[in-house]
Amino acid sequence: MSSFLSGLNPPQHAAVTLPPQHALILAGAGSGKTRVLTTRIAWLIQTGQAGPHGVLAVTFTNKAAKEMLTRLSAMLPINTRGMWIGTFHGLCNRLLRAHHRDAGLPQLFQILDSADQLAAIKRLLKALNVDDEKFPPRDIANFINGQKEAGLRPDAVEAWDDYTRKRVELYREYEAQCLREGVVDFAELLLRAYELLQRNEPIRLHYQSRFRHILVDEFQDTNVLQYRWLKLLASGGASLFCVGDDDQSIYAFRGAEVGNMRDFEREFRVDNVIRLEQNYRSHGNILDAANAIIKHNAARLGKNLWTDAGSGEPIRAYEAFNDTEEARWIVEEIKSLAGEGLARREMALLYRSNAQSRVLEHALFSAGLPYRVYGGLRFFERQEVKHALAYLRLIANPDDDGAFLRVVNFPARGIGARSIEQLQDAAKNAKVSLYATAQGGGKAAAFAALVDKLRAATEGLTLPETVEQVLEISGLRAHYRTEKEGQDRLANLDELVNAAESFVAEEGNVDAEGEVSGDLAAFLSHASLEAGEHQAGEGDDALQLMTVHSAKGLEFDAVFISGLEEGLFPHENSVREDKGLEEERRLMYVAVTRARKRLYISHAQTRMLHGQTRYNLPSRFFDEIPEGLLKWLTPKLARGHAAVSPRGTSFGASPGLTFAPRRPSWAAPPPAAVVRRTAEKEAGGLRIGQNVQHAKFGQGVIVNAEGAGSDARVQVNFGREGVKWLALSVAKLTPV
DNA sequence: CTTGCTCGTGTTTTT
DNA sequence: CACGAGCAAG
Numbered sequence: 001m002s003s004f005l006s007g008l009n010p011p012q013h014a015a016v017t018l019p020p021q022h023a024l025i026l027a028g029a030g031s032g033k034t035r036v037l038t039t040r041i042a043w044l045i046q047t048g049q050a051g052p053h054g055v056l057a058v059t060f061t062n063k064a065a066k067e068m069l070t071r072l073s074a075m076l077p078i079n080t081r082g083m084w085i086g087t088f089h090g091l092c093n094r095l096l097r098a099h100h101r102d103a104g105l106p107q108l109f110q111i112l113d114s115a116d117q118l119a120a121i122k123r124l125l126k127a128l129n130v131d132d133e134k135f136p137p138r139d140i141a142n143f144i145n146g147q148k149e150a151g152l153r154p155d156a157v158e159a160w161d162d163y164t165r166k167r168v169e170l171y172r173e174y175e176a177q178c179l180r181e182g183v184v185d186f187a188e189l190l191l192r193a194y195e196l197l198q199r200n201e202p203i204r205l206h207y208q209s210r211f212r213h214i215l216v217d218e219f220q221d222t223n224v225l226q227y228r229w230l231k232l233l234a235s236g237g238a239s240l241f242c243v244g245d246d247d248q249s250i251y252a253f254r255g256a257e258v259g260n261m262r263d264f265e266r267e268f269r270v271d272n273v274i275r276l277e278q279n280y281r282s283h284g285n286i287l288d289a290a291n292a293i294i295k296h297n298a299a300r301l302g303k304n305l306w307t308d309a310g311s312g313e314p315i316r317a318y319e320a321f322n323d324t325e326e327a328r329w330i331v332e333e334i335k336s337l338a339g340e341g342l343a344r345r346e347m348a349l350l351y352r353s354n355a356q357s358r359v360l361e362h363a364l365f366s367a368g369l370p371y372r373v374y375g376g377l378r379f380f381e382r383q384e385v386k387h388a389l390a391y392l393r394l395i396a397n398p399d400d401d402g403a404f405l406r407v408v409n410f411p412a413r414g415i416g417a418r419s420i421e422q423l424q425d426a427a428k429n430a431k432v433s434l435y436a437t438a439q440g441g442g443k444a445a446a447f448a449a450l451v452d453k454l455r456a457a458t459e460g461l462t463l464p465e466t467v468e469q470v471l472e473i474s475g476l477r478a479h480y481r482t483e484k485e486g487q488d489r490l491a492n493l494d495e496l497v498n499a500a501e502s503f504v505a506e507e508g509n510v511d512a513e514g515e516v517s518g519d520l521a522a523f524l525s526h527a528s529l530e531a532g533e534h535q536a537g538e539g540d541d542a543l544q545l546m547t548v549h550s551a552k553g554l555e556f557d558a559v560f561i562s563g564l565e566e567g568l569f570p571h572e573n574s575v576r577e578d579k580g581l582e583e584e585r586r587l588m589y590v591a592v593t594r595a596r597k598r599l600y601i602s603h604a605q606t607r608m609l610h611g612q613t614r615y616n617l618p619s620r621f622f623d624e625i626p627e628g629l630l631k632w633l634t635p636k637l638a639r640g641h642a643a644v645s646p647r648g649t650s651f652g653a654s655p656g657l658t659f660a661p662r663r664p665s666w667a668a669p670p671p672a673a674v675v676r677r678t679a680e681k682e683a684g685g686l687r688i689g690q691n692v693q694h695a696k697f698g699q700g701v702i703v704n705a706e707g708a709g710s711d712a713r714v715q716v717n718f719g720r721e722g723v724k725w726l727a728l729s730v731a732k733l734t735p736v
Numbered sequence: 737c738t739t740g741c742t743c744g745t746g747t748t749t750t751t
Numbered sequence: 752c753a754c755g756a757g758c759a760a761g
Contacts, residue, residue, distance in 0.1 A: 060751065089751055114750080186751060221751095254750065353748050358752090375750085409737095416737045529751075549749045571748050587749080610746065611752045 004039055004075050008032075015274045016040045018241075020049060020213065022268040024261065025243040028305045029290070029593035030281030030555065033243055037217055038068050040241060042075040044213055052078050056211040056233070057085040060218045062530045064553060065090070068217075084211070088226055089186060089529055092193035096184075097521070099203060103196045106182040108396040108521045110403070111528035115381065117141055117185045120402050124170070124177055127428065135170065143167050144174060148187035149223045149255040151194065181401050181433065187225075194229045208236025218553075219244030219264070223255035227263070240268060246301045247294050250549060250587050252579065261301065279305045279593075281555050283312025286599050289625045290592040296624055297582045305593075314631035317622065318602040323356075323563070326604045327363035330560055333600060334369060334543060337558055344370060346557040348544040350591050352569035355609075356562065357545055364543065374546035378531040384480060384489040385496055389527055391470045395455045396520050399433035408434070408447050411479035415443050450474070463519045464500040471497070548591045559595035561588075564603040565616035566719035588621045605701075615701040617719040692733040697721040699736065 008016060012032055015025050016039045027033035041057060044050040059065045065086045073080050084091060093111065096103050112120060121137045121144075124130075147157055154172040159165040178184060184192065197204045214234050216222070219242040222230070234240045242264060249258040265273065279287055287305050294300070316333075320326035334347060349360060354376055364371045379385060387410055390403040398404075409415040423444055427437040435451065438444035454473055458466040471477045471493050480486035480493065503523050544556065548569075563569055569588070574580030592599060603618045622630075690702045700718035714733070717723045726733065 062751085087751065189751095250749075251751090253748080355747065355752095412738070414737065418737085531751090547749065568748090573748065583749095608752080 004042055008036075008039070009278055011274050011276050011278075012036050012039075015276070016043050018272055018274075020044075020239045021272065022240045022264075022270045023242070023272040023274065024219075024265055024270050025241070025274050025276065026301060026303055027243050027245055027276040028279060028303055029245065029248060029590070030279040031276035031305070032280060033245075033276065034064070034067060034071070034217070036276065037215055037241075037243055038071040038075065041068075041072060041213075041215065045076060045078065050213050052080070052083050054211060055083065055085075055213045055215070056091075057083075057215040058091060058217065058230075059085075059087055060221050061553065062087055062090070064217055087529070088229075089189050092189040092229075093525055093529065095193045095196065095207075096189065097525075099196060099200075102200050102203060103192055104179075105184070105192070106397065108182070110183045110393050110397055110400055111189065111525055112178075112183050112185045112402070113381070113528045113531065114141075114186070115386075116183075116402055116528075119406075120177065120181075120183070121170075121174060123402070123405070124174055127424065128170075128173060130170065135166065140167060140170055140174075144171050145185070145187045146255065147171060148191045149225050151191065151225045151228060153191075177401075180399070182397050182399050183402065190225050190229065194225060194232065197229070197232050204232070205236070207233060208238065212238045213241065214238050215241045215243070217243055218248075220246050220249040220258050220261060221251045221256045222260050223257055224260075227257070227260045231267075240264070245303075247297075247303065247586055248552065248590050250552065250583060250590060252583050258299075275303055277303055277305055279307045281596055282307065282593060283309055283597055285311045285314055285629045286592060286595050289315055289599070289629050290589055292626050292629075293585060293592065293621060293624045294589045297585055299579075299582060313598055315625065315629050316598075316600045317630050317632045317634075318600065319618070319632070319634040320602060320604040321606070323359045323604045323607040324363070326562060326602050327360045329602065330360065330562065330600075331363050331367045331369060333560070335367070337598070342557055344541045344543045347560070348546065348551060348554070348556040348558070348594060349560045349562065350546060350548050350551050350594070351562050352548060352571060352587075354547060356568075359608075360545065360562065364545075369543060370540060371543040371545055372540070374544065375550050379492070379495070379499070380527040380531045382489075382492055384476070384492055388467070388471060388474075388476055388493060388496055389524065391451075391454060391474045391476075392467065392520060393524060394435070394451045395458060395466075395470070396524065398435040398451055401427075401434045404434045404438075407474070408438075408444070411475045413443070413447065415447065419443060463504050463523055464497050466520065467497050467500045548587050551594050552590050555594055555596055557596045558598035558600070559591070560600045560602070561591045562602050563607070564601055564619035564621055565607065566619055567614070567616050567717075568607070569619055569621070585621070585624075615703045615717060617699065617701055617717065620719070691736050692716060693736045694718070694726070694731065694733055697724065700724075 005013065005016065009032075012035070015023070015036050018040075025033075025036065027036065037057070041055055044055065045052060057065075057068060059068065068085055069080045069083070072078075072083075072085075084094075086094070096105060096109070097107075100107050100109065118137055118141055121140050122132070125132050125135065125137060125140070147154075154168050154175065157164075157168045157171070159168050178188065197207065211233060214230060216230060221244075230240060242261075244261055246258050246261055249256060252258070264270065282290070284307055287307050288311075291304055318326070318329055320329055330349065334344075334349075337347060338344060349371075351357060351360070357373055357376065361371065361373065380389070387407055390406040393400050393403040394407070405420070408420065419442070423434055423437055426440070427434050430437060435448055438448040450473070454470055457473060458469050461469065477490065477493060480489045483489070500523060503526060504519065544554075548561075561569075566572075567575075570581055570584035574584045601622070603616070603622070605615065607614050607616060691699065692702060693699055694716070697716070697718040698721060700716040700721070702714050703717045703723065714728060715723060715725050716733070
């Protein structure tokens with residue numbers, strides 16, 4: 001019958017053609033998860049079991065949602081416009097726009113991204129005279145988001161100590177401020193949409209009877225509130241089809257609850273748990289390594305990936321002297337892969353944290369290798385773009401104090417800190433917005449008039465024209481034209497006009513009503529929710545750089561995982577938390593399973609971090625990969641626990657001897673300054689950077705030293721055992 | 737009011 | 752190192 005069913009393997013076929021009922025699909029990496037999801041939707045529609053508008057499909061990223069829509073329209077001759085396929089945040093936004101009155105929101109409410117939220121909290125603390133040392137804005141933001149993700153409003157939060165009571169009070173004040181200004185943050189989108197459905201029976205019944213089939217992608221990433229949201233929608237008799245992989249749960253830090261998978265199975269009495277374990281992506285060695293790594297985790301639902309592809313190449317491992325040298329090696333390997341005919345866009349360079357991209361980018365840039373960085377500062381997060389958006393937000397909603405403050409004096413128009421403070425006091429007393437207060441008089445009145453002028457001048461214009469007018473009238477263009485480093489910023493402002501153009505041109509973005517104000521609101525939502533992955537050069541053949549987190553869901557022929565060091569990956573902050581290490585390991589699992597044919601893993605002995613040199617041990621993840629799968633490209637130095645150094649002198653035979661630098665012959669010599677610094681820190685014959693063995697703590701690396709003679713002490717980083725100060729006269733340290 | 741400087745502090749991952 | 756906050760001079 002349907003051609004799109006052919007080619008599915010038995011479990012995939014079973015999942016796609018399951019009769020309408022609750023189902024949990026445990027889909028391993030590369031097992032055809034997205035294909036199953038989209039084919040399921042196509043099958044439901046083609047067999048007449050559902051109409052396009054009776055399906056709700058939820059993803060976590062815009063990329064995944066877009067992918068699903070693309071594949072769906074390739075399979076079925078239907079118009080996917082108007083189908084409810086999107087991210088949790090996107091769908092909730094849609095829901096709240098449609099029912100803004102019932103949700104208690106202004107029609108043109110604005111969405112705060114995390115940076116906007118942080119700024120709003122800082123502003124709140126200042127207004128309430130709260131000490132931001134005692135209550136760091138970041139912590140407050142985390143606290144508020146955490147409560148919202150658990151579905152708790154301030155009244156519902158239990159506070160047992162003064163500190164928490166104060167934070168709850170701030171939460172309450174923050175809510176009031178947001179409501180006053182007509183803005184909502186990310187978590188608020190979800191909570192408010194949930195409450196709307198919960199409290200408003202007609203609306204709830206409407207959507208419950210409309211969506212008979214609810215499909216969820218990356219179910220392991222759902223938080224408590226998202227799961228409740230799904231349950232609420234499904235409680236009218238719809239069937240919930242959840243696809244997930246507990247081994248790829250890497251968002252616990254932002255509230256994701258893997259336990260939702262077990263809860264779902266129990267609460268919905270799911271008797272259809274289907275496992276997709278055949279991997280179509282990676283060669284055998286890569287898959288074996290991934291399986292071996294994830295086996296070290298205790299809390300798993302259990303699943304073992306297999307492939308009928310050959311074992312392929314071994315995994316290449318490399319030990320670099322420092323981060324720069326690691327980057328240099330990666331560049332060489334990439335050049336040679338390109339020489340073999342591999343496209344650059346099929347190669348990815350992954351790292352644990354964004355800060356690591358600098359060194360790598362530098363090396364790539366010097367080598368003239370085209371590359372593209374994902375994440376980092378995105379288009380809609382750039383300051384000049386945010387300024388422009390702030391003006392647009394003020395047109396849509398002049399009560400948006402956050403937007404007001406951002407641009408009231410940008411470009412500079414003589415409204416300084418003092419005037420703003422007065423304005424804020426007046427606004428607070430009158431309980432109105434800054435814009436309303438500004439209309440009173442003074443220099444600020446000129447700004448309020450500017451906002452009015454913008455609104456009048458853009459009345460009836462199309463969205464791109466509106467943006468164009470705002471850039472001119474606000475003086476942003478003029479400002480950046482005079483600034484010497486303003487060329488890139490000007491280009492970005494032009495790009496914003498383009499973005500508005502393509503936004504309008506894109507199918508489904510313009511509502512049937514077609515009002516400009518509606519367009520503007522939709523565009524601003526788009527800017528907040530989709531911070532702008534569409535960057536220039538998307539189609540170019542460029543090497544892909546990104547964090548492991550943002551690599552989830554992607555695949556490449558060749559993958560480099562860099563910076564595999566204790567403290568970095570696994571990250572030191574995670575090792576302290578009890579469930580943290582398992583999440584790091586899942587992260588490693590995700591990283592490894594991105595590779596189709598070639599996998600390269602590397603670490604550096606020393607690395608610059610926070611402006612100082614850090615000495616890290618190789619990551620434990622090296623040890624968790626069976627040796628037979630690895631091919632070390634560097635001599636086996638002091639690696640692993642039983643390693644024996646090929647060079648150097650036995651400490652016991654000649655105590656007090658200064659050892660030869662551990663720097664291998666193939667590495668470039670360190671700069672003179674480093675040598676000098678090293679010499680200064682010499683103590684008891686051991687050097688900073690020296691690897692040592694301790695009877696109890698195992699292997700470590702000396703990171704600091706002080707004293708001399710019998711008082712000599714060294715500080716040793718034992719990796720997972722921690723960093724310790726040891727007296728040389730007492731501790732037995734053997735160089736390795 | 738603006739600009740430019742110093743100082744101190746700090747980063748895991750993101751919809 | 753790099754950014755933000757805080758302060759002194761134009």
